[in-house]
Structure formats: C-alpha cells, structure tokens
Amino acid sequence: MMGSRALKDRIGLGWRPALAAGILSNLDKIDIVEVIADDFFNAAHRERRALRTLAAQTPIALHGVSLGLASSVAVDPKRLDHMARLCAEIAPVSWSEHLAFVRGGGVEIGHLAAPPRTTATIDGALANLANATTIVGVAPQVENVATLIDPPGSDRNEATWVSEIIRGSNCDLLLDLHNLYANALNFNFDPIDFITSIPAERIAAIHLAGGKWIGKHGAQRLLDDHLHDVPDSVYDLLAEVGARTRRPLTVILERDGDFPFIGCLLDQLDRARQALSRGRARQINESREAAAA
Amino acid sequence: MSASQFEAFLAKVYVDESARAKFLADARGEAIKAGLTAQEVEAVERIDRVGLDLLAKSLERKRRRRFVKRSD
Numbered sequence: 001m002m003g004s005r006a007l008k009d010r011i012g013l014g015w016r017p018a019l020a021a022g023i024l025s026n027l028d029k030i031d032i033v034e035v036i037a038d039d040f041f042n043a044a045h046r047e048r049r050a051l052r053t054l055a056a057q058t059p060i061a062l063h064g065v066s067l068g069l070a071s072s073v074a075v076d077p078k079r080l081d082h083m084a085r086l087c088a089e090i091a092p093v094s095w096s097e098h099l100a101f102v103r104g105g106g107v108e109i110g111h112l113a114a115p116p117r118t119t120a121t122i123d124g125a126l127a128n129l130a131n132a133t134t135i136v137g138v139a140p141q142v143e144n145v146a147t148l149i150d151p152p153g154s155d156r157n158e159a160t161w162v163s164e165i166i167r168g169s170n171c172d173l174l175l176d177l178h179n180l181y182a183n184a185l186n187f188n189f190d191p192i193d194f195i196t197s198i199p200a201e202r203i204a205a206i207h208l209a210g211g212k213w214i215g216k217h218g219a220q221r222l223l224d225d226h227l228h229d230v231p232d233s234v235y236d237l238l239a240e241v242g243a244r245t246r247r248p249l250t251v252i253l254e255r256d257g258d259f260p261f262i263g264c265l266l267d268q269l270d271r272a273r274q275a276l277s278r279g280r281a282r283q284i285n286e287s288r289e290a291a292a293a
Numbered sequence: 294m295s296a297s298q299f300e301a302f303l304a305k306v307y308v309d310e311s312a313r314a315k316f317l318a319d320a321r322g323e324a325i326k327a328g329l330t331a332q333e334v335e336a337v338e339r340i341d342r343v344g345l346d347l348l349a350k351s352l353e354r355k356r357r358r359r360f361v362k363r364s365d
Contacts, residue, residue: 105301120296149344
C-alpha cells in the first residue's frame with residue numbers, strides 16, 4: 001500500500017550514500033527523498049532496516065532503473081516481485097520506472113536506451129505496465145528518457161509516443177525536464193511544444209538534473225550525466241509545467257557524482273520551489289484574466 | 294522479424310564493439326544477415342551515426358566506471 005498523497009508540491013532529493021549525512025541533517029528542508037529501488041533488491045538485512053528507518057522519518061519515492069518497461073519483450077516477473085516486496089516493506093509515496101529498454105537478445109545494455117518509437121513498443125510498454133501494476137499493486141509513474149541517438153526505426157516523435165503510453169495506461173508521467181531539455185537540443189525540437197502536447201494533468205512528478213556537452217565540434221550532444229548543476233533553462237521548463245497543471249507535483253533533484261556541498265544542492269531545491277511558484281502564480285493570473293475577459 | 298529481434302539487434306550494435314564495427318562497415322548487409330525486415334533494414338541504414346558513436350562511448354565509460362567501482 002502506498003502512503004497517502006499530500007495535497008501540496010513536494011521538493012526533494014535523490015538519495016545517494018555520499019549525500020546521506022547532508023540529507024539526514026537537513027530533512028526539514030527536504031520534503032521527500034527518492035531512493036533507487038534496485039540498490040535494495042538484494043540488499044543486506046541491515047541496509048533494508050536503514051531504509052525503513054529513513055522511510056519512518058521522511059516520505060520516500062522508489063525509483064527503478066532496470067525493468068525495461070518500454071520494450072516489446074515482457075519484463076521478468078522476478079524483477080517485478082522484487083519491486084513489489086520493496087514497495088510493501090517501505091510504503092513509498094509512489095514508485096516509478098523509465099520508458100526505456102535495457103536489454104535485448106540476452107545483451108544487457110547497461111543503460112536506459114530509448115526504444116524505437118513505434119506501435120510495437122507502445123503495445124509492449126502497455127502490456128508491461130499492466131503487468132507491473134498487477135504484481136506491485138499500484139501503477140508506476142513512467143519517466144521519459146534522455147537519448148544520445150535518435151532511436152532507429154521510430155515512426156512518431158517522442159511527445160506522441162509518450163502521450164500514447166500515458167493515455168493507454170493508468171500510469172502518470174514522471175517528466176524528467178533535463179532529459180527533455182537534452183533531447184530537444186540534440187534533436188532540434190522545442191521542449192515547450194513537448195510540454196503542451198502531452199496530457200498535462202497526468203504529470204505527477206518531475207526530475208531535475210544537469211549534464212555536459214560531449215562529442216567533436218559540430219557534432220556535439222548534451223549528455224544527461226547527473227554530474228552538474230541544473231541549468232537555468234530547466235528551471236524555466238519547471239515554471240512552464242507549474243503553469244500548466246493544477247495537481248500537486250513531486251520534484252526531485254538527481255545528482256549522481258561530483259557532489260558539491262549539501263548547501264549547493266539545497267540552493268537548487270530552493271530555485272526549484274521558486275520556479276514552481278512562478279509557474280503556479282502565472283496559472284492563477286491567466287485564469288483570472290480568462291474569467292475577466 | 295519481430296520487434297523484440299529488432300531491439301536485440303540494436304542492443305548488440307550499441308554494446309558489442311566488434312558487431313558495431315561490422316555494422317558500420319556494411320549496415321545493410323549486417324541487417325539483412327540478422328533477418329531484419331525491409332523497413333528495419335532501411336531504418337538502420339539511416340541510423341544516426343553521430344549518436345551511435347557517442348552512445349557507444351558513453352556506455353563504455355559507464356562499464357569501465359562500474360568495473361573500477363567493483364574493484365575498489
């Protein structure tokens with residue numbers, strides 16, 4: 001059973017062992033902590049106990065990275081069983097996974113790869129999401145992924161593909177704004193068009209992160225590496241989402257390495273709060289203007 | 294060929310350096326040899342080569358980091 005949903009936006013941080021002390025000493029400034037579920041599937045008893053202790057102190061969101069939901073291949077039920085057991089033990093606010101394929105033909109990619117955006121992968125994702133919902137007992141939130149390669153064999157754009165999965169399932173969207181930003185820069189589309197074309201009221205959560213440019217001059221791509229601060233444009237996208245949805249959002253800052261002082265991460269959480277407030281205020285003003293017209 | 298086999302083909306090209314070298318030398322030939330449909334052959338012939346190169350290097354860096362981490 002998932003925990004009850006608070007009726008307000010929550011701004012939090014991804015749990016990483018290197019950030020543990022900083023997070024635990026600043027829980028008054030962090031509304032929610034997102035934990036990588038896969039790190040605990042085969043964890044020692046004491047590590048699971050530590051996670052339960054953390055869950056008793058702060059709301060937890062569980063985040064999966066290896067199910068491979070957006071594939072024409074069925075997800076291994078054992079992997080879903082692991083997620084189900086962890087959800088039952090921790091009672092997170094939500095659980096989530098990526099719209100990615102991570103293996104094929106016995107080859108582990110070791111990465112969240114964007115599948116061909118086709119009817120076949122939509123059908124596969126919908127079957128996997130239905131199965132995941134049955135086994136875990138609650139529907140996952142599904143996350144858009146960053147990709148360095150334009151997925152071969154695609155016959156529709158990312159916004160259409162994601163929207164078809166969201167509309168065909170009972171899953172809400174975890175919108176990763178840095179993934180969106182990177183894909184938009186790498187494949188030349190407007191991220192605002194993406195935000196306006198997906199079902200806004202199905203956005204339940206947001207990821208924020210940073211990245212860096214890689215590749216030779218003239219053939220560069222933005223890599224979503226989670227090793228850098230959130231760029232200004234991503235906060236602007238958060239404000240845009242805040243202006244377009246009325247539902248409470250959970251916003252998580254992801255940082256996987258090159259860790260700055262915790263104060264720097266807390267400052268980024270404050271900037272996220274401000275951006276979201278800016279978007280909410282714009283929504284109220286636009287509603288008033290529309291009512292007055 | 295099924296969608297799952299196409300995903301398997303892509304996974305191998307992304308991860309396996311030798312398979313990728315053969316593919317880049319003769320994308321059409323390798324795709325036909327793998328039994329891809331005409332539509333899929335056409336899709337991989339038009340593959341985003343800049344993206345493939347960057348993705349492969351990124352995956353290799355990740356694997357090396359994981360190996361170093363396990364060796365610590």
